[in-house]
Amino acid sequence: MPFLGYVGVFLLLPTGIVIWDAVRNPAGQFDLSSLKLLFNPDVRSFFTGSIELSAVSSVTGAILGALLAYAVASGNPDGVVRRLYLAGSGVLAQFGGVTLAFAFNAAIGPSTGFLFHADWYYNFPGGIGLIYIYFQIPLMVLVFLPAIDGLKIQWREATENLGGSTWQYWRHVGFPLLAPAFIGATLLLFANALSAYATIQAWENQIAYTVPQQIYISINSEVGLASNEGDVLALGMVVFVAIIMVGYALLQRRAARWLR
């Protein structure tokens, strides 16, 4: 079966190589001491930076994206606005990358900004966080819209018939129903920001703030904390992302209970 062979060589084998190289010493023997690198203060600062940026951009992106998803969902299901926003979200969620950093530099760059010159453009995580939100909101719309579309009108009507206000509807019906889907989507956004590399590299490539940037440095230069620093960092990221994705999968299953 060609599929298995292909996936084996280009997906499973590389992952295996990363794990295997991370737990070896330079002599090639099995050795867990490299993993101590993950607790090195320098390395920890990259993880802290990654987590900080991912947390800021995923939580803000999730809240704003949920608002937009609700606005889209409450309109005409076959209308122009909805189609435009969905097609746009599809493009912009993938748009994270070199081009995005160019666009923001053109808009609010400290020396070139077309709208205004933002002194905080190169702040971490504020400046880069704003850029990340640009692709996090569309992703949130894409993953959260099905959940909002699943809210039945009858639930709203039932609340109104019982004399409930809009606030009571959201407080007791809407929000509890959407909470698992919302938290799950936030986790997905978090993982998305964690693995992003192109945008931050094009934004500022002099200083490494995040783990992916440091991985790039360590596999492209001889000077590193250890010969297999890149592999150890990569392993740390895999474990991190795997935990988040398991949480996402569990929450999605919980959310699916109501959304049939």
Next chain:
Amino acid sequence: MAAITSLGESAPAPQTARPRGMQIGRRRRLNLFRYVTFTIFGLFFFLPLFAMVRFSLEGKQAGTFSLSAWTQIGSTPGLVSAIEITLELAVITCAVVLVLLVPTMIWIRLRVQWISRIFEFLCLLPLTIPAIVLVVGLQPIYNKIEHYNVSALQLFWVYVILALPYAYRSLSAGLTAIDVTTLSEAARSLGASWATVILRVIVPNMWQAILNAMLLTSALVLGEFTIAEILNDVNLQVALFNISRATANAGVLFSTSTAALLFAFALLLILSYVGRRRRRGRA
């Protein structure tokens, strides 16, 4: 609108109204919320793009207009070849993804249902493995195969993996929508070979899903940067990145980026219209 005519009544909403079981005042407030939201988000999404387009049209002096950045696309060294490579990569990746996935998925659906969960897991796995991690492990493999193929086209091997989850999802949606078993049994009992079943019976029935998978794959390839940069292969994004390092805010950056983005947006908009026409035709 219709909302005004039924003002003050508790009668069910008229047919032309939006399908929400809400009181009139509440609907009006909701509409206000929607318009405000659309305006604010629209501006947030639009302004950086607008700034990029404006910069691509900037003349020699600030505030003037000129098309020079667009004409430079053809004359900037390396850029045209990078664009060619990227488009070729998109085509090759699409072809390999389809050849790899479509027969396998049909075969699984017809013969070995029990394997489908494992197959789905494998296809979605690349979502959880960041590209930057994948490339660390890929470097040794690429060093090996580099003897045979030294051009940047070799990137397609990994791009297929990156595209798997997106292609799988759209193809699987397309396959679920048709009755593969009945179609293939009918074709087989009329004497068709397996190749005929796949190419002339099943594929035409899931054309929409295949188109969708191809567009998502192309969009991904057009925007890929991480793996190409680390493997030292120059595709469109890497070429742009290198130009931006050499000359900050070169006009050609903005014109090329705008062109690439417009291309991707046009692809997806076409898709959403095609999909809608299909649904209408069926209903």
